[in-house]
Amino acid sequence: MRLTLSARATLMISSAAMAIVLTSRPLRADGESLSRPQTSLSTGFRFTEQSGEQLFASSCQGCHMPDANGATGAGAYPSLAKDRNLEAAGYPVTVIVRGQKAMPPIGMMMSDDQVAAVVNYLRTHFGNEYSDAVTADDVKRVRP
Numbered sequence: 001m002r003l004t005l006s007a008r009a010t011l012m013i014s015s016a017a018m019a020i021v022l023t024s025r026p027l028r029a030d031g032e033s034l035s036r037p038q039t040s041l042s043t044g045f046r047f048t049e050q051s052g053e054q055l056f057a058s059s060c061q062g063c064h065m066p067d068a069n070g071a072t073g074a075g076a077y078p079s080l081a082k083d084r085n086l087e088a089a090g091y092p093v094t095v096i097v098r099g100q101k102a103m104p105p106i107g108m109m110m111s112d113d114q115v116a117a118v119v120n121y122l123r124t125h126f127g128n129e130y131s132d133a134v135t136a137d138d139v140k141r142v143r144p
């Protein structure tokens, strides 16, 4: 089969375009970056607040609301008030440092002490009454 010059040019251009599309696909082949689109955070930013209350205000209430009751709208942000899932202290620590579905691993931008502070604050406020405090060491063990 003979191709006209312009058909050949079109073929070349479209294969070049395909190469760009292929090389700009995520490098990970396991689909991880596709199934967790909202969990990538820009690096470098660190929260400076130290108290659990301040950290909750700066890093959690934007999604979970100031009263921790959560919200539904563009996404579903679960209520953290009277939350029985917080009973096992390791659970909120894990969610915060590793992320979970649409919850970003926001603990990546905090020290172990800061994560412990915000978890301890959350587990003793908003109708949560879990007084067994987590420590910075507990957080360190869960870090990815």
Ligand code: HEC
Pocket (backbone or CB within 6 Å): 055, 056, 059, 060, 061, 062, 063, 064, 075, 076, 077, 078, 079, 080, 083, 085, 086, 091, 092, 095, 096, 100, 101, 102, 103, 104, 106, 118, 119, 122
């Ligand atoms: C960008 C929005 C966003 C921010 C910021 C955020 N969360 Fe979340 N969080 C979510 C979403 C969405 C879920 C539900 C995840 C799922 O589907 O499992 C969630 C789930 C959780 C859960 C699990 C609740 C349960 O009952 O299972 C905890 C605990 C939690 N978040 C705590 C926090 C804390 C503490 C902070 C601040 C340090 C925080 N989140 C910041 C969006 C956010």
